[in-house]
Amino acid sequence: MASFLRFGSFLLLSWVLTVVGNPAAAAGVFRPKPWSLAHATFYGDETASATMGGACGYGNLFMNGYGADTVALSSTLFNNGFACGTCYQIKCYQSSTCHRDVIFTTVTATNLCPPNWAEPSDNGGWCNPPRIHFDMSKPAFMKIADWRAGIVPVLYRRVPCRRNGGLRFAFQGNGYWLLVYVMNVGGGGDIGSMWVKGSNTGWTSMSHNWGASYQAFATLGGQALSFKITSYTTRQTVIAWNVAPSSWCVGLTYSSNINFR
Template structure:
């Protein structure tokens, strides 16, 4: 039985390293913890990389190898990824000497940027090579990565993006009848429970300039942290966006997307969760 378990674990590690995170749904309760919980950790991609070869992932975030993500990223299984609602949430992770002799026990923070539904354990972090190695003692990163799979501990923590505001990326393919928006860099919960949009129209009060309609329309979750609006009319900017996080807090970015918006362009707001 023991040798069979080892063989199964080894097979999962090999598949994870070959293909990265894999989508298969398993129902587990969501996590909202403030104390340390037990989990399994694996890693994928390059030893010093951010996980996916394209530095992206199932949440839709781009360039996760660069600041502020800085390759400290992870796939999460269902209680962590939450079918995309967990995208952007932050966790402290650590492994102890009892888990592996190379473990430092020093907590490191990772961000959920991808999905992983391998039935390895109740909670499973498939980390980037960088994040997995960061749990090691100085100079023993490769030794820890060589383990492939280890026991670890984790807890949910607030996200912090010093100097950054909530940012919106208009995805490729967006047009006046279809808008897809990626939400990034939310302090606090880090994730998005709902995104609403408000169009503009010519306003007499503002001398014929475009003014908000005052009507919020809920967008639909497309995938990951990307939300979409399928309209039956040409949508008119500037657009205001209202973000609701997992705790139910809301934030309004007024007319953050201008009238002359373009696909594949990022628009930074002047607001941030506190």
């Protein structure tokens, strides 16, 4: 009996170490949030050219997989850039301009809608804190409402980001400073913390720069690079091993074969 108890305790301890000691296993998978009320406007034209770049730093949104289904968030939602990459379902609500045959559209946060303190928040200063507001690309807005409405009430909710392929890492900086933009993030879509490891170093913590970028003040040239990333929302952690070869260069984007759930 004592041997069985010791064996059972060993199994329990092994299970605890396996689940709790593994951040990816211990953290939850991102689930859709409840619907909430807000308002939406649009910026740019039908080409979505005005949405390129943006405060998150994703550059050309078509080349990097985001397309025209994007949105700029008011600063209350933007959260100093930690909301970059998050995904939302948005549906037009109780307006005669709503497209009745469209249930909702799904967009990715790629930009900041800055406050306009010269206008009141209910008449022009739509993105003034503490207002929650979505400034959509015009193509995305046109999926849910007549663009001539200008502004419509909407229901919105955070949803998991469905991405094809793995995380992508766009490199900037120099030999002593590595700046990395993380793109194509699945699951919660966001990044809370990040580390880099050279083939000849241990893990080095990277600090949040702005938007979807993280930086490390370290000499990492001539080493293959791996990244450890934790989701801001779910706290799930994944490791992308040997993403960039030892011959990596700034100005290039490197893809991994791993992503968040």
